[in-house]
Structures are given as C-alpha cells and as structure tokens.
Amino acid sequence: MSAEAIRVDRVRRVYPVGARGSLVALDDVDLTVAAGTFVSVIGPSGCGKSTLLRVIAGLEDPDAGAVSVCGNTPAQAAAAKMLGLVPQTPALLPWLSVLKNVSLPAKVNRAAGRRRRERSGNGGPDMVELLRKAGLQDVMHKLPSQISGGMQQRAAIVRAFGLHPDVLLMDEPFSALDEFTREALQEQLLDLWDELKATVLFVTHSVSEAVRLSDKVVVMAPRPGRITDVLDIDLPRPRGPELLASAEFHAYEDLVRDRLRGAFQSTAAS
Amino acid sequence: MTLRGRLSFLHPAVWLPLVLMVIVLGLLWQWGADRMPYLLPPLGDVGATLVEDADYYLTNALVTLQEAVGGLVLGGLTAFVLAVIVSEFTLARRAIMPVAVVLNVTPLVAIAPALVVAFGFGAAPKLIVTGLICFFPILINTSVGLRAVPLPVLQVYRTVHASRLETLWYLRVPIALPYLFAALRIVFPLSVVGAVVAELSAAGSSEGLGTAISRASSMNQLAAVYASIAILALLGSLLLLAVTVLERRLLHWHETQTAR
Numbered sequence: 001m002s003a004e005a006i007r008v009d010r011v012r013r014v015y016p017v018g019a020r021g022s023l024v025a026l027d028d029v030d031l032t033v034a035a036g037t038f039v040s041v042i043g044p045s046g047c048g049k050s051t052l053l054r055v056i057a058g059l060e061d062p063d064a065g066a067v068s069v070c071g072n073t074p075a076q077a078a079a080a081k082m083l084g085l086v087p088q089t090p091a092l093l094p095w096l097s098v099l100k101n102v103s104l105p106a107k108v109n110r111a112a113g114r115r116r117r118e119r120s121g122n123g124g125p126d127m128v129e130l131l132r133k134a135g136l137q138d139v140m141h142k143l144p145s146q147i148s149g150g151m152q153q154r155a156a157i158v159r160a161f162g163l164h165p166d167v168l169l170m171d172e173p174f175s176a177l178d179e180f181t182r183e184a185l186q187e188q189l190l191d192l193w194d195e196l197k198a199t200v201l202f203v204t205h206s207v208s209e210a211v212r213l214s215d216k217v218v219v220m221a222p223r224p225g226r227i228t229d230v231l232d233i234d235l236p237r238p239r240g241p242e243l244l245a246s247a248e249f250h251a252y253e254d255l256v257r258d259r260l261r262g263a264f265q266s267t268a269a270s
Numbered sequence: 271m272t273l274r275g276r277l278s279f280l281h282p283a284v285w286l287p288l289v290l291m292v293i294v295l296g297l298l299w300q301w302g303a304d305r306m307p308y309l310l311p312p313l314g315d316v317g318a319t320l321v322e323d324a325d326y327y328l329t330n331a332l333v334t335l336q337e338a339v340g341g342l343v344l345g346g347l348t349a350f351v352l353a354v355i356v357s358e359f360t361l362a363r364r365a366i367m368p369v370a371v372v373l374n375v376t377p378l379v380a381i382a383p384a385l386v387v388a389f390g391f392g393a394a395p396k397l398i399v400t401g402l403i404c405f406f407p408i409l410i411n412t413s414v415g416l417r418a419v420p421l422p423v424l425q426v427y428r429t430v431h432a433s434r435l436e437t438l439w440y441l442r443v444p445i446a447l448p449y450l451f452a453a454l455r456i457v458f459p460l461s462v463v464g465a466v467v468a469e470l471s472a473a474g475s476s477e478g479l480g481t482a483i484s485r486a487s488s489m490n491q492l493a494a495v496y497a498s499i500a501i502l503a504l505l506g507s508l509l510l511l512a513v514t515v516l517e518r519r520l521l522h523w524h525e526t527q528t529a530r
Binding site: 054078079080083085088089091094095104105107108112143145159160163169 | 420422423425432433437440523524
C-alpha cells in the first residue's frame with residue numbers, strides 16, 4: 001500500500017448553469033493526502049470544497065484529471081469498502097435504533113466486508129464498543145428522533161468509523177451544531193481517529209475547527225474553485241480544550257484567516 | 271394509553287357532540303319517514319329486517335367483503351410490484367405510467383359492465399373492478415415514496431457500494447411505507463365501493479350486498495335497501511379501522527404516529 005491515501009491529479013469539474021453558462025467548481029486541482037493524516041479543506045462558499053469531497057467519494061466523476069484512493073479509483077475503493085462518508089446531516093434512518101443504524105453499513109456489500117476482515121486479521125467491528133466510546137451507550141436502543149442533534153451526528157460518525165475505512169470523508173459534519181456541542185464532538189472525533197488511524201479529509205468553514213483538528217489545512221478559493229494554500233499545523237497532540245486558549249493556536253488561526261482573505265482578494269482581482 | 275387518556279375518552283366533551291348529532295339525524299329521518307313513507311323507511315323497520323334476516327345480510331356481507339378484500343390484495347400487490355419496477359427503471363416508467371393514468375381517468379362504472387360481459391357473473395369481474403379502483407392510489411403513492419430517500423442517506427450507502435437490491439430493501443421500501451399507508455387509508459374503504467359497483471353492474475349475479483340492494487329496490491323493499499346500505503357503511507368503517515391499527519403497529523417511528 002502506498003503512503004499516499006488520496007491523490008487528486010489535475011482534476012477539473014464543471015457544472016452547466018442555464019442554457020450556455022458554466023461554473024468551474026474545480027479547476028486543475030492537485031492534492032495529495034498522506035496515509036493516516038488529518039487534513040481539512042477550508043474556503044468560502046462556492047469554492048468547490050464539497051465538490052472535491054464528492055469527487056473523491058466517487059459520487060461525481062471529474063470532467064478531467066484523475067483521483068486515486070489508496071491506489072484505486074474511487075469506485076473501486078467504494079466497492080472494497082475503503083471509504084466512509086459523514087454528510088452534513090446525520091442521515092440516520094428514522095425507523096432503526098441507533099445501534100441498528102450504525103450497524104447497517106456492515107450488512108450491505110458483505111463480500112467486501114469479509115475480504116477486508118480476512119486481510120486485516122481482526123474480527124467484525126464491535127459497534128456497541130464504539131458507541132460506548134462515543135458516549136452513546138445509554139441511547140443505542142433509542143430511535144434517532146428521540147436523541148439530540150449532537151448525539152445524532154455522533155452516531156453518524158460512529159457509523160462511518162465502524163467499517164474501519166482507510167479514508168474517512170467528512171462534509172461539514174458539525175456545521176449545524178451549537179458551539180459547545182461542536183467542541184465536545186471535535187474532541188471525541190480526535191479520540192476515535194487516534195485509535196482507529198484512518199486518513200481523514202474534513203471539509204469545514206470554521207477556522208478554529210480546521211486548526212484544532214488537522215495536520216494540514218488546505219485553503220481553497222472560488223471562481224474558479226482551486227487550492228491557494230496548504231498549511232502545516234505543527235501543534236502537539238492530543239489537542240485538548242486548553243490548547244484552544246494557547247498563543248500558538250491563535251497564531252495558526254490568524255495565519256489561516258490571513259490566507260483565506262488572500263483567497264478572497266485573488267478572486268476579486270481576477 | 272395513560273390513565274388520563276382513558277378517562278378523557280369518557281368525558282362528555284368527547285362523546286356528547288357525536289351522540290347529539292346522531293339523535294338529531296335520527297329525529298330528522300323519522301320526521302321524513304312519517305311524511306314520505308314511499309321514500310324513507312322508518313328506522314324501526316330497518317332495524318327489524320336487520321334482526322329478522324340477520325343470516326341473509328351476514329351471508330351477503332361476507333360475499334361483498336371477500337370481493338373487496340380479494341380485489342384489494344390483487345390490485346394492491348400488482349400496484350406495489352409495478353411501483354418498484356417503475357421507480358427502478360426509467361424506461362418502464364415511461365411505458366407504464368401513461369397507461370396507468372388513462373386507466374385511472376376512465377370511469378370505472380363504465381368499465382364494469384364490459385367486464386361482466388367478458389368474464390361473466392362470477393367473482394372475476396368483481397375482483398378486477400375492485401382491484402382497478404385500488405390500483406392507482408397505491409401505484410402513485412408507493413412510486414413517490416420509493417424515490418423519497420434523502421440524498422445524504424443515498425450518498426452514505428453509495429460510498430459503501432450498497433447494491434440496488436440492498437438499497438431497495440433497506441432504504442427505499444421502509445421510506446415508502448408511510449406513503450403506502452396514506453394510499454391504503456384511501457383504498458381500504460374504497461374497495462367496498464368497487465365490489466358494490468361490480469355487483470350492481472352484473473344484473474344476473476345472485477349474492478353480495480350490491481345485488482341485495484338492486485333486488486330489494488326493484489321490489490320496493492325500502493327497509494331492506496337501507497339495511498344493506500347501513501351494513502356497507504359499517505364494512506367500510508371496519509376496513510378503515512383495520513388499516514389504522516396496522517399503521518399504528520408498523521409506523522410507530524413515523525412522525526404522523528408520534529405527534530399527537
């Protein structure tokens with residue numbers, strides 16, 4: 001297996017707008033993500049960050065360029081159950097308990113799951129244990145409508161981690177939550193990630209979220225959607241709540257904010 | 271149900287309006303029956319024939335109920351299978367839906383006599399008419415429901431490569447259930463209408479409440495006509511009750527059942 005978990009090579013994605021117009025969502029985007037790292041993608045709305053995530057997930061095909069996930073095409077990666085997706089909304093099924101919801105991905109495409117387990121040597125995912133780690137042990141037999149929005153989103157994260165995917169793709173999973181829930185969930189996400197060692201690509205529009213979670217922050221700019229900066233975040237882990245108040249943390253936040261402003265200005269100039 | 275819930279059922283504010291309404295309607299009926307004996311039978315006569323000829327009404331009611339439920343099963347299953355096909359295959363949708371729409375806008379009362387000519391006085395035309403009347407609401411609602419899976423849910427399961435069959439079974443069918451039940455609430459009582467229309471169109475048929483009505487009205491036995499009508503109303507209500515109970519059981523998770 002290569003050390004590159006995700007490789008995006010000169011990817012271009014254009015959406016038709018109206019009869020003649022078109023919107024360049026991704027314009028010659030290059031990106032490599034090393035295996036086991038946590039990378040955030042940040043940028044103003046319309047910069048193509050969600051499109052980039054969907055292209056890597058195999059939910060959309062690029063108009064030009066190539067994407068590989070651990071040496072496979074996104075479609076092959078999905079077929080081999082190498083991917084996990086956490087969308088913006090929890091996307092839980094209202095008729096299934098939390099436990100059954102997080103266990104359902106293991107029931108589909110069973111052959112790939114079996115092959116994965118044989119190769120890695122460990123047994124099936126223990127969803128009860130994962131739910132306990134996420135603090136959901138008391139509600140795992142409840143329906144999604146009976147638990148809070150923060151718990152629902154945690155269940156969605158457990159559902160994605162439960163497959164032990166090589167690459168976890170997260171599309172602004174915390175954007176609908178309040179500040180407190182958000183910070184608590186960031187910490188739990190880091191704990192789970194630390195334990196399960198997946199590669200994470202995390203789309204966000206929050207500067208502090210990106211800095212806190214990531215090894216690398218990718219800054220994107222709109223019209224056309226492109227990457228303008230890739231910043232290394234050299235902060236010690238684990239990154240508990242006390243880090244959020246430190247001077248280095250704020251320095252990184254200022255740096256990302258500054259580059260984001262640059263991304264805006266380069267748009268205005270062009 | 272809580273203790274309070276049960277008690278409130280006994281509260282006069284719950285049952286009194288309906289009881290008063292029934293009394294007023296009954297008095298109006300009796301007043302009409304006194305004045306126009308050739309148009310309305312006295313309620314006492316209706317009650318008397320129901321008691322005296324209970325066997326006769328029960329036999330005919332069972333025949334009509336069998337036709338209704340049989341047609342319901344026939345039309346419902348066909349519609350459900352077609353809804354799955356139509357929602358999975360665009361080409362099938364283009365072929366099937368226009369035919370279904372034309373079938374739906376054609377008056378059933380007009381089709382029924384033709385079916386009797388084709389299939390005789392037995393059960394077949396009755397099942398077909400009842401099936402047709404149940405078919406369309408189930409087809410439309412189910413095919414809408416099968417395609418109502420939220421996009422993020424589909425995306426989550428597409429990234430783990432769920433097959434079409436798995437998507438159908440684990441996602442589409444459960445999400446379509448509330449839509450299906452909305453249709454069933456309409457077609458369960460409607461199935462009685464289908465059965466009666468078919469019976470009325472088959473002039474030579476011997477059983478069923480529709481037949482009983484046409485026979486009694488040709489002999490000017492008004493009490494028997496209204497007794498049969500009353501039983502039909504009861505049948506329709508029982509079918510509605512049955513589907514409501516079933517819905518409560520199966521869809522306890524759905525917001526229409528939890529929000530009271």
